[in-house]
Amino acid sequence: MTREEIIEAKNLVYSKPALMNDNPMHYCPGCSHGVVHKLIAEVIEEMGLIDRTVGISPVGCAVFAYNYLDIDWIEAAHGRAPALACAVKRLHPDQLVFTYQGDGDLACIGTAETIHSLNRGDDIAIIFINNAIYGMTGGQMAPTTLLGMKTSTCPYGRQPDLHGFPLKITEIAAQLEGSCYVTRQAVHTVAAINRTRRAIRQAFQNCMEHRGTSLVEVVSTCSSGWKMTPTEANQWMEQHMFPFYPLGDLKNTVTK
């Protein structure tokens, strides 16, 4: 059998999701954002909500998410994505409304909006990309930076007496009454990617069924900010991030 016999349209089993357009992504090589974008595109296509979805893009690396996924997007001020999503969902209750935020956006400047949105139980889905660093602005320390982790603004490592402790915002979210589904996932292997896809689908379903706020944290890499190759960054994440940010569901009041 030759290559040409296999490369036929009827044999195609996996390719770029149709919802993702041809613009080359500005993310660094190996960035986890690309995988999560792909998963969101796949889930929206599966659910048939292409013309009923509003995404809220944050300030951060994912600020240009609207260039890559052909759905409706609104660009929020820094950290204010949950407040905007709340407004959109209340005005259009039949729409799928999700925010896509990084840790600097969601866990630092937007902590108030995030916590109050989760506490109100707005029927939105929050996708939270946690790479423990401010990736876009040059790898500064974020609230989620691990103790001892070196960044451009804590070159000797994060110290608790000087910089405080890392913020586990997902654990806080699980405590709040309004949240219905809180989970932490990763996208470093095929199995983890499949679990994240299911988590995003669950979150989007909760949004459409008005069950409360869903938070999907994706523990991610920032190979440029961490100054590693993408493969090393994945290994570093497994060794250092997962012990502090363990994967799994923290709260699920929807499915038993």
Added chain:
Amino acid sequence: MSKNRGVIVVDTERCKGCGLCIVACPLHLLTLSDKAVNMKGYSFAIQAEWERCNGCTSCAVVCPDACISVYRKREDVEGVK
């Protein structure tokens, strides 16, 4: 007996040569281009041994830039268990 035969097609202009597909391939069939680069100057992924590929899609699933398409076809093989 029959077995799956697979071929991947890499959108070389989209590929940034991150190498995550190379690690993800369970059969270690992928490699980065040696000297060739795309318009942005990145080495890109190439399938060095396509004959052994079974089209499992692992490389495409982990690709952050969605630049891998996977084709899979069943082939009848005689005398193989």
